Amino acid sequence: MSNKMPNTPSVDTGSVPLIELWRGDILESLHRGHAVVMRDTGEVVEAWGRADAVIYPRSSCKMVQALPLLETGAGRDLTPEHLALACASHQGAAIHVTRVANWLHDLGLSESDLRCGCQAAEDLAERDRLIKAGETACQLHNNCSGKHAGFLTLNRHLRGDAEYTLPDHPVQTEIRSAFEEVTGLPSPGFGIDGCSAPNFATQLSGLAFAMAQFAAATEGGDTRARAMVALRDAMILHPDLVAGETRACTDLMRAMEGRAAVKTGAEAVFVAILPQQRLGIALKIVDGGVRAAEAAITALLIRHRALEAAHPVVQRYLGPLLSRRGLHAGHVCTAPGFA
Template identity: 70%
Template sequence: MPKISQIHDHAVPLIELWRGDLLESVHHGHAVVMHANGAIVESWGQADVLMYPRSSCKMVQALPLIESGAGHALGSEQLALACASHQGAGLHVHGVSRWLSDLGLGEDDLRCGPQAAEDIAERDRLILAHERPCQLHNNCSGKHAGFLTLNRHLGGSSEYVEADHPVQRAVRLAFEEVTGMPSPVYGIDGCSAPNFATSLQGLALAMARFAGASDSGDARARAMVALRDAMMRHPELVAGETRACTELMRAMGGTAAVKTGAEAVFVAILPQSGLGIALKIVDGGVRAAEAAITALLVRHGALDGNHPVVARYLGDMRNRRDLIVGQIRCARNFCTNAT
């Protein structure tokens, strides 16, 4: 098994925070832009760094759900939820609850664990009603509803998150095929499902394959189209209000899909250019991952650089009195020079 302590090797400055005339913080990382034909369009840092994609690969984890035929009756809202890291808002909770009900299942059948709602309105509702958050509020509950749907088709045991379960074996096979490499190791994600390691280049290749997929292609290509289009059609289901995934997809008007993952992973699927993007910030800083993906979306023409959403993640930083006190900006060689 290869060592997985590569994440710091050859990492380069990607995002800087300036306060006044002083550089206050620097976020190092790796970024790769790939074409579906396997060519690296550009990269920063180490393209083949081994990493966990975390929730950025949920659309890959959902491929067996579509390819197997298990999800033939699912609507685009459910497919978006299968790819989501949602914030437990009412529309997310009710959507997953209805999905489980259609299967004749309930919240107890999930294996993702309860999570406090990140949505303020739902959090306040729970407090006022003296209710506790449940597994439906877990940001991965839609993915797990997809696992349960696939499990119904495969006839596996109730413990569908075990690494040797038929559901996870199907996920691993699809994951390795679209990333173009065997996964040497897996870790257990926050939702208790296995998360298979790959190279950043492999993750970007998977996104590029989603970008280049066509309805006229084979079963996998059609599954990729269904999942990416569901994400672009329902950005509010993929994350939620004020979240970067939702705001960036809205700003791009349904022309591209983006997805974050824990520990500052971010990916993008750009169908119009047939490109896939993957990046990882070494220190796990979310603000840097959001800034970096924004910069790359602008660089590759998916996002208008003058759109107001860009200023939310890149540019002037304001304090509580709305005074400009600093800037979040790209490091000198990021998004200007690539290797």
């Protein structure tokens, strides 16, 4: 499997202002990007910047990477908690680490069978526990450990060798096939993600199209549709497992009370699945600014009636900036012409 991509325009080409940060009367920061809202029919409802911008989805596509886990029957005995973890970029809290460890144990495997690498716990309580116990973080604390437990579950079904993150491994071959089918586009190549697995590139419109299919899927559909419903609903049911306390994915899904599933990806990618509207959303901030991606997805969720503009969570990502003493310092807002 080749990771060589043809020449593509810079991700900044054709980008437009999406998010502004004002401090006093001065525009302090301006974040440019691309955003697409699509229906499952392939119709572009609206777009800013270039819908055909080629990006790495990074962790925003974990629900797509988990499709073969269910479509092959490998995950037939998994619970919604397992599926939420398979889609998660968690912060290594006890609720995440313990569940992934138990999942591996049920497979007859252990932390050493993971190939995601070690990562410091981002959850403060777990970080403090490790320090007090004189322990170090391990692969279970990696934000992708749930995804990798899903990979291992699929790998056992496929009877692949231990190196399941290699691009030509049967696990990754299954994932690439599913990824290209639901994006509707051949991937031009891949990059190696922070968890060592290949991350397949696609156009932003392809990513939004995939999310729209997750949004429109029903239990009465085919095997893929039922897998999409299971993964989507698991994320909505367990937002705490998808990310964690104080994280945007968890905060926003809790606030929407079942109306949407959202997922961030590294370098400021964000997607949303809106079942009631049968819409998929994908966006990319070209400077990699996470704050801007969180503000942009918040604005689009409000625009498409999945999130109430008056909900307190909105102020965390889109609204006033306060000093550490609580003084008004500025505000984050959408740029003119966006959302």
